[in-house]
Amino acid sequence: MLQFTLLVLGIQLGFSSFIYYFNARTRAQRFEFRLANSATLAGRVLVRTHKLEVGMLGSLHRRDLLTLPLEQISIYGPDNSLRYSSSDNIDQATNRARLGRLTPGQLTSFPRVGRRETVGLVFSEAPNANYRIFVSAEDRAGWAQxxxxxxxxxxxxVGALVLTILAGWFFARAALRPVARISRQASRISATNLGRRLSEGNGRDELAQLAQIFNTMLAGLEQAFETQKSFLAHASHELRTPLTTLTGTLETALEYDTSLAEARQSMSQSLEAARRLTALTNGLLNLAKVDGALPAFTPVRLDECLNLALQAVRMQYPGREWRLAFGTLPAKTEADLFMLSGNAELLTTALLNLLDNAGKYSTGPVQTALAYADDHTLCVRVTDTGPGLSADELRHIYEPLYRAAGALARPGYGLGLPLTQRIVQRHGGRLEIVAAPGQGTTASVWLPAAPL
Structure with missing residues (x-):
């Protein structure tokens, strides 16, 4: 409000100064014109009628020509001698000093002394008879106006400033009232009640847009908190199982194992539980690693990453049939195909997770396709013939440690797809899972390709 008031005040003062200056200039020009008319009239009445000759004034009195307030008229002849003055107390010394500044055919204005303004002109009666006339007066009416x-x-x-302050205060309160309301509502929202939302007002103005942005942010925070709760719950459960198994096996072995065979069996069970615990911990660490700072990206061949992932799953699932096909390729180009900017290790891990899920849940052949979706996008598609997923399961598959009902009897911890999604997103791509119960699952990855 203060800035607005100062801005309006500055505009008012600038406009008022312009008006005052313009009127002051107009008054000075107007009064100068009146002084020039008075000097011309004096020349016509006194000089042209030859009444300035000695004894020729006749019945003309000094004050007969005075038409302006406190007017003073002085006329000098061709020999620079004073021929006429309307008053005896005129400062003729100043007028004599100004004689040389008068030019024939040109009106000369002199600096104002107090309120008295003076002009001078040359009145030509004959070729060699130039009379110099000085007229001064005070523009009382003009100065009064x-x-x-x-x-x-x-x-x-002053009145406009008062009205501006009142109007600014009123409109500032009106403008800040929704902000105060949003502040009060936001202060009531905490980690325990993230489900509350801000009022969006009319839904059209800037404050409504701000409230919508806050509500979107709150929805994201609420989802993140729910995801974190689910993650912690699943992580606690998954970590508790191998730890419980490991602890129970060791306690049982310590208490009851009396032979080397029994001890070896307990050690084997403990080792398996420790391996499960290590695998789960490594998965959680990889997930956290992807969320952090990544090494600088380098040029990577996606087909090589896919081949490395296929080699790994062929060794892990030797009885499974793995098919690889190449789809649409760009027209002739001198650049290498399937190039993109990224991290080869992470991309291989992402593709390996998709292939591992396909091999884990499918008994039939797994179809893998690599192609260009367009000149700027690479696409990898993995299709299996497994049991598929329901719509509700598809909504949760990207949550860490979430496992679908059909996956509970299979090895794994529910970290593959969340890790793959984050790797793809960090590479500027997109992961999409399409599935239906009994119809298999198709995982598609789109990644930005290097310019061809």
Whole structure:
């Protein structure tokens, strides 16, 4: 409100100064014109009628030509001698000093002394008879009008300033009222009640848009908190199982194992539980690693990453049939195909997770396709013939440690797809899972390709 008031005040003062200056200039020009007319009239009445000769003034009195307030007229002859003055107390020394500044055919204005303004001109009666006339007076009416205008502008600016402050205060309160409401509502939202939302007002203005942005942010935070709760719950459960198994096996072995065979069996069970615990911990660490800072990306061949992932799953699932096909390829180009900017290790891990899920849940052949979706996008598609997923399961598959009902009897911890999704997102791509119960699952990855 203060800035707005100062801005309006500055505009008012600038506009008022312009008006006052313009009127002051107009008054000076107007009065100068009146002084010039008075000097011309004096020349016509006194010089042209030859009444300035000694004894020729006749019945003309000094004050007969005076038409302006406190007017003074002085006329000098061709020999620079004073021929006429309307008063005896005129400062003729100043007029004599100004004689050389007068030019024939040109009106000369002199600096104002107090309120008295003076002009001078050359009145030519004959080729060699130039009379110099000085006329001075005070523009009482003009100055009075200028004072009234100044007073009016001052009062108008003061009144406008008061109205501006009141209007600014009113509109500031009206404008900040929704902000105060949003602040009160936001202060009531905490980690325990993230389900509350801010009022979006009319849904059209800037404050409504701000409230919508906050509500979107709150929805994201609520989802993140729910995901974190689910993650912690699943992580606690998954970590508790191998730890419980490991602890129980060791306690049982310590208490009851009396032979080497029994001890070896307990050690084998403990080792398996420790391996499960290590695998789960490594999965959680990889998930956290992807969320952190990644090494600088380098040029990577996606087909090589896919081949490395296929080699790994062929060794892990030797009885499974793995098919690889190449789809649409771009027209002739001198650049290498299937190139993109990224991290080869992470991309191989992402593709290996998709292939591992296909091999884990499918008994039939697994179809893998690599192609260009367009000149700027690479696409990898993995299709299996497994049991598929329901719509509700598809909504949760990207949550860490979430496992579908059909996956509970299979090895794994529910970290593969969340890790793959984050790797793909960090590479500027997109992961999409399409599935239906009994119809298998298709996982598609789109990644930005290097320019061809």
């Amino acid at each position: 200028l004072r009234q205008l100044g007073l009016l502008l001052v009062l108008g600016n």
